[in-house]
Amino acid sequence: MGERSHDRSETAEWERLLDAWRPLPAVLFDRHLDVLAATDVAPRLSEAFSVGENLARFAFLSPKRQFEHPRWRSAASATVALLRGFVDEHDEDRASRRLLGELATASRDFSEMWADPETRTRMTGPIVFEGTAVGTVACTYNILGMSGQDECALLVFVPADESGRAAIARLESSSSVSG
Template sequence: MIANEGVRERRDRIRDFIDSWREVPVVLCDRTLDVLEANPAAARLTPAFHTGVNLARFAFLSPDRVVGDPLWTRMSETTAELLKRSVEEHDTDRPAARIIGELSAKSRDFAQTWASGDGHSGTSGPIVFPTPAGEVRMVYNVLNAPGPEGDLLLVFVPSGASSRARLKRLSEAVSPDEPSTSSDPVPSR
């Protein structure tokens, strides 16, 4: 029980940290890529960044998935590499085995990507979010969150003045309490 309280306290401090970043989209995920927390700036970008969504399931099993789209494919590969990196760093536990098994059984693309391990580091890179304000080009960075749980912080920084302006328009158009109406993330080439 005490260990769980320590995890909760650490995650609460991280949530406070995330919430303090108003203009920069930030997401906290656990080691199986379940979204634990996303600040309003992140939640406006895509429905993938809502608490409880698993990023790997979203990338490979979403009904909105664009099969064959090279941008979506790269985003999916990056997500698989993030999951693989997490599993390699923390050993396969029951939740990790369950998500890997589910995705392998339901998605041929995931099974092939997982088996290939083609070398994407998954720790940083460009990504494009189609939003109601227009395409928002970002650079993501993956940071290890403090603590032994294997949590990850995904931090997104706008790439260029037009993306900063679109992100600001998104922020002004949708209040933090409203649900996001944006599309799925698509990495840039």
């Protein structure tokens, strides 16, 4: 994770915040895109949403990424835009420089997307998760800023239709059985 460690009171606060979003998949991440907390169902949509994962590293460096998938470029571009938004908003720190250097060195795709000035953050949009335990799940993602926490954001996935709601409910029930 990032350079800054988080104390137990912050972790408890994040868990309380996420409780309000259950049973929806929701992910709390910091400005380096490190996943700080997530609802139980979020990692069942994508392993990228597991606590401790870094969304940018997962998108560009993980052996689990699916860059041959037709939707990968769109998702990866959104990840770059999100990271750029945080870097533009905050002074670069050592952790940001290290992350950007690592990604630029190891991933040509990241470098090209980072260099593209048209890569901008979309705060909401459609996303489709394929290959989940319950099949394909269509959602709308929403990135929410947090009052008093400008170094964190909340990513919430709302099912796009009744089929998506049913799939999320099945994922939620399976996570409560296994969790």
